[in-house]
Amino acid sequence: MSGGVEWALHCCVVLSGAERPVPAQRLAQLHDVSPTYLAKQLQALSRAGIVRSSQGAAGGYALVRDPGEVTVLDVVEAVDGAGPAFVCTEVRQCGPFPAPPRDCARACPIARAMHDAERAWRASLRSVTIADLAGTVADEVPPERLGAALQWLRGPAG
Numbered sequence: 099m100s101g102g103v104e105w106a107l108h109c110c111v112v113l114s115g116a117e118r119p120v121p122a123q124r125l126a127q128l129h130d131v132s133p134t135y136l137a138k139q140l141q142a143l144s145r146a147g148i149v150r151s152s153q154g155a156a157g158g159y160a161l162v163r164d165p166g167e168v169t170v171l172d173v174v175e176a177v178d179g180a181g182p183a184f185v186c187t188e189v190r191q192c193g194p195f196p197a198p199p200r201d202c203a204r205a206c207p208i209a210r211a212m213h214d215a216e217r218a219w220r221a222s223l224r225s226v227t228i229a230d231l232a233g234t235v236a237d238e239v240p241p242e243r244l245g246a247a248l249q250w251l252r253g254p255a256g
Contacts, residue, residue: 102177105131106139107231110173112251113149114165114232119158120251122151128251139177146176165232171223183219184212 109125122140126133140159143149148168149159161168186209190197205213236244 099174099183100178102135102139102142103174105129105136106143106173106177107170107228109136109140109159110143110148110161110165110168110228111232111235112247113159113161114228115248116160116251118156118252119152119160121158124251125159128247142177143173146172148172148176161228165229166227168228169224170226170228170231171220173228174223182213183216184209186212 108129112125112128113120122137123133125140126136129136140149140151144151144159147162150162151157151159186205188202190202190206191199
């Protein structure tokens, strides 16, 4: 999984508490990350229909869907794609003692274990929403710090 997933998730959590669109530059400053790098993650979220951008003085990024309807898996797939994390290259057919294709009709134990793990991983990520994450943040971050961050987001970019 790319590091962009983490930044995208943080942005979604922040946007879930924002009263109005937040400029990409402001999100980059808040997370102390390169604006160019963060812009790529925000564009991926936009293409996936998770956020939208608006132009102008009051422009920026906002969540398109309710935070309770956006799963962590939605964000992972928006940033990294929906393809499998594990791709079997059929190692059994390599090397000095390759197995013939007829002996590889069934996935090997390694591939089966990896596919099982991926199904469980995806199910777990599908069960957690941005609203769930935002709720946990609200429970764990001192209210004065959370309030200060939200107030800072409302201020002018700078």
